Amino acid sequence: SQQGEEDPQALSIQEGENATMNCSYKTSINNLQWYRQNSGRGLVHLILIRSNEREKHSGRLRVTLDTSKKSSSLLITASRAADTASYFCATEKVGNTPLVFGKGTRLSVIA
Amino acid sequence: GAGVSQSPSNKVTEKGKDVELRCDPISGHTALYWYRQSLGQGLEFLIYFQGNSAPDKSGLPSDRFSAERTGGSVSTLTIQRTQQEDSAVYLCASSPDTNTGELFFGEGSRLTVL
Numbered sequence: 001s002q003q004g005e006e007d008p009q010a011l012s013i014q015e016g017e018n019a020t021m022n023c024s025y026k027t028s029i030n031n032l033q034w035y036r037q038n039s040g041r042g043l044v045h046l047i048l049i050r051s052n053e054r055e056k057h058s059g060r061l062r063v064t065l066d067t068s069k070k071s072s073s074l075l076i077t078a079s080r081a082a083d084t085a086s087y088f089c090a091t092e093k094v095g096n097t098p099l100v101f102g103k104g105t106r107l108s109v110i111a
Numbered sequence: 112g113a114g115v116s117q118s119p120s121n122k123v124t125e126k127g128k129d130v131e132l133r134c135d136p137i138s139g140h141t142a143l144y145w146y147r148q149s150l151g152q153g154l155e156f157l158i159y160f161q162g163n164s165a166p167d168k169s170g171l172p173s174d175r176f177s178a179e180r181t182g183g184s185v186s187t188l189t190i191q192r193t194q195q196e197d198s199a200v201y202l203c204a205s206s207p208d209t210n211t212g213e214l215f216f217g218e219g220s221r222l223t224v225l
Contacts, residue, residue, distance in 0.1 A: 030212075042219055045215070099156075
């Protein structure tokens with residue numbers, strides 16, 4: 001069953017613009033993670049935010065978490081063509097269960 | 112490299128045949144996961160191994176699917192009597208333990224059942 005659902009399903013922007021992707025989930029979590037997947041490749045971990053954190057930064061990435069709304073957002077600033085990929089949120093539910101992934105957002109950054 | 116290694120990278124098989132997919136996790140990682148990704152979809156959890164504990168098999172879609180992990184390292188996912196709906200990319204991931212959160216993924220094994 002899907003725990004995290006990303007929105008939008010697809011996003012196309014111009015290079016230099018910011019990209020925002022959202023994730024909603026249903027049950028209480030220990031942490032929420034964002035992963036990136038280039039076409040035909042495995043997933044690469046980007047950032048992890050714990051349930052007691054509200055915001056985290058890593059380079060051009062900014063992640064927010066609102067546990068009251070059960071939602072998270074991933075912001076990529078000053079996007080580049082190389083950021084073109086699918087982005088997935090994944091939640092670790094309370095109880096240390098395996099990560100549950102959403103269906104992802106396909107980001108296209110046009111040079 | 113020292114990443115998660117999966118083989119074969121591509122497998123084409125006929126309906127009804129058995130297939131084995133192999134995963135070699137990062138050395139020292141105690142947790143190992145198998146996920147399945149159908150075309151354009153998210154990841155579907157299949158099975159999870161943690162140390163010497165009994166595996167969590169709750170995601171296996173049918174009794175045609177099984178997995179083992181020998182010596183706490185290499186894992187094999189076996190699909191018996193393959194069906195066309197089994198066609199997908201099978202992704203393996205490992206992590207140092209369940210409390211670190213981050214998973215390290217292999218490149219996947221793409222299975223096509225004709």
